[in-house]
Amino acid sequence: xxxxxxxxxxxxxxxxxxxxxxxxxxxxxxxxxxxxxxxxxxxxxxxxxxxxxxxxxxxxxxxxxxxxxxxxxxxxxxxxxxxxxxxxxxxxxxxxxxxxxxxxxxxxxxxxxxxxxxxxxxxxxxxxxxxxxxxxxxxxxxxxxxxxxxxxxxxxxxxxxxxxxxxxxxxxxxxxxxxxxxxxxxxxxxxxxxxxxxxxxxxxxxxxxxxxxxxxxxxxxxxxxxxxxxxxxxxxxxxxxxxxxxxxxxxxxxxxxxxxxxxxxxxxxxxxxxxxxxxxxxxxxxxxxxxxxxxxxxxxxxxxxxxxxxxxxxxxxxxxxxxxxxxxxxxxxxxxxxxxxxxxxxxxxxxxxxxxxxxxxxxx
Numbered sequence: 430x431x432x433x434x435x436x437x438x439x440x441x442x443x444x445x446x447x448x449x450x451x452x453x454x455x456x457x458x459x460x461x462x463x464x465x466x467x468x469x470x471x472x473x474x475x476x477x478x479x480x481x482x483x484x485x486x487x488x489x490x491x492x493x494x495x496x497x498x499x500x501x502x503x504x505x506x507x508x509x510x511x512x513x514x515x516x517x518x519x520x521x522x523x524x525x526x527x528x529x530x531x532x533x534x535x536x537x538x539x540x541x542x543x544x545x546x547x548x549x550x551x552x553x554x555x556x557x558x559x560x561x562x563x564x565x566x567x568x569x570x571x572x573x574x575x576x577x578x579x580x581x582x583x584x585x586x587x588x589x590x591x592x593x594x595x596x597x598x599x600x601x602x603x604x605x606x607x608x609x610x611x612x613x614x615x616x617x618x619x620x621x622x623x624x625x626x627x628x629x630x631x632x633x634x635x636x637x638x639x640x641x642x643x644x645x646x647x648x649x650x651x652x653x654x655x656x657x658x659x660x661x662x663x664x665x666x667x668x669x670x671x672x673x674x675x676x677x678x679x680x681x682x683x684x685x686x687x688x689x690x691x692x693x694x695x696x697x698x699x700x701x702x703x704x705x706x707x708x709x710x711x712x713x714x715x716x717x718x719x720x721x722x723x724x725x726x727x728x729x730x731x732x733x734x735x736x737x738x739x740x741x742x743x744x745x746x747x748x749x750x751x752x753x754x755x756x757x758x759x760x761x762x763x764x765x766x767x768x769x770x771x772x773x774x775x776x777x778x779x780x781x782x783x784x785x786x787x788x789x790x791x792x793x
Contacts, residue, residue, distance in 0.1 A: 432647040435618040438553045438591055441505025441526035443480050445593060446618030446650040451676055453667045454620070454653040455479035455660050456509070461491035468501050470660060475504050477664035478679060481651070483507040483529065486516045492523050499524045507555070514539035521546045527593070529555040532580045533562030540580070544589050553591035555620055556580045558607075560598035569598065570606045577611055592617045593651070597624035601639040608643050618650035628657035637670055644674055678718050680711050684738060685724040692726035694744035694763050700724045702767045703742075710771065716778040722770075732757060740777065742770055 437447025445452060455474040459466040461484045471482050484495055486508045498506055507527040508520035512534050520528060521543070528547055530540060547554050558573045558580075565572045573596045584592055594617050596607035604623055612619065623639040626632040636654050643649050654663040654670070671677040685700050686692075703724050711717045723741025725731025728750075731743030736755025743750050749766040751759045751773065761769050 433612055435616050435650055438593055438618055440481055443505050451671060452480045452651040453478060454481040454651055455664050456483040458660050461485055461494040464494050464497045467494045471498055471502055474660050474664060475502055477661040478668050479664050481505045483509050485509045486520050492519045495520060496523045514542055517543045518546050521550050527553050529557045531557050531559055531562055532576055537583060544584055544587050548589050553593055555593040558596045569603055573607050574610045593620050595620040597622050599625040601635055604639050605642055608648055612648045620651050621649040622653045622655055624655055626655055632656050641670055680718050681707055681720040681722055683722045686726045686730040688726050693746045696726040706771045714778040742766055
C-alpha cells in the first residue's frame with residue numbers, strides 16, 4: 430500500500446503529512462465556554478487516543494475555554510471558525526495550534542487577515558470545504574475542488590504554505606471523488622472525514638468505507654470520524670479503522686470464529702474473558718499490541734485456519750487446545766484455558782516476543 434507523497438505540516442508537537450503516521454483527530458461536543466465540561470471531555474478524548482483536538486469557537490466566551498484547554502492538556506488544539514474573522518484572530522492570539530476555516534462562509538478579505546496572523550504566529554490553516562456551504566457551479570465535486578483551489582491560491586499568493594485540506598460531504602461517493610481529484614492537483618496533506626454521517630450501523634459503515642477507501646488508495650494524512658455518538662467512541666472507531674488497514678497498531682488483534690453447530694464450548698464467554706485479560710496486558714506490556722490472538726470454537730477453524738495467529742486456542746468437547754503459529758502446545762479444560770493462554774502471552778512478551786509484527790505505517 431503506497432501512500433501519496435505530501436508536504437509535512439506541524440500542528441503543535443504533531444506532524445501531518447510527509448512520512449508522519451496518519452494521525453487521529455477528535456472534536457469536543459460540549460459548549461467550549463463551559464470550561465469544566467470542556468476539559469473533562471477533552472481529557473477523555475485524549476485518553477481514548479486522539480492526537481489532535483478541535484473545538485468550536487462560536488463566540489468570544491469560547492476563547493476562555495480554548496486558553497484553559499491549552500493550559501490543562503498537552504495536546505495540539507485546533508480552533509474551528511465559521512463566519513467571524515475576529516474569533517479566528519483571538520484564537521490565534523490565545524495559542525491555537527491550527528485554525529480551521531470554511532471558505533464558504535468567510536469573505537476573502539477576512540481570510541487574508543487571518544492568514545497574516547497565522548503566518549506571524551507560525552501555525553497552519555486547514556481549508557475545510559463542506560458540501561453544505563459551498564456555492565454549486567456544475568457538479569458538487571467540481572464546486573468543492575474549485576473552492577479549495579481558489580482558497581489555496583489566495584493563501585499561496587500571500588506566501589503561506591502551511592496548509593491542510595479537507596473536502597467533506599455526507600455521501601461516500603461524493604467525498605471519495607473530491608479527495609481523489611484534489612490529491613492529483615496539490616501536494617498538501619489531506620484531512621479525511623465523512624461529515625454528518627449520523628449514528629448506528631449505517632453511519633459507522635459510511636465512515637469506515639469512505640475514509641477506508643481513500644486510505645487504502647494511499648490518500649489521507651489525518652482522519653476524524655464524525656458520528657452522533659460520544660467523542661471517545663469516534664476515536665475508538667478511528668483507531669480500529671487504521672488498525673484494520675494495517676496502517677497503525679494500537680492493541681492486539683483478536684480473531685474469533687462466528688460459531689456454528691460444531692461448537693461444544695461456551696466460546697462467547699471465553700472470548701469475553703480473553704478480551705478483558707488481553708486489554709489489561711496491553712496496558713502493562715507495549716509489545717502485546719503487536720500480537721494476533723485466535724479464539725476458535727472448533728478444530729475446523731483452529732489451529733489450521735488460524736495458523737497465521739501468533740498464539741490461539743481452539744475448542745473441542747469441553748476442552749481447548751493451545752497453539753502457537755498453528756502448532757499445538759497443550760490441551761486444557763475450558764475452565765482453565767484463559768489463564769493458560771494469558772500466562773503464555775506474558776511469557777512471549779517478557780522474553781522479547783515470538784513472531785511479533787512491527788507497526789506498519791504506509792510506505793512512502
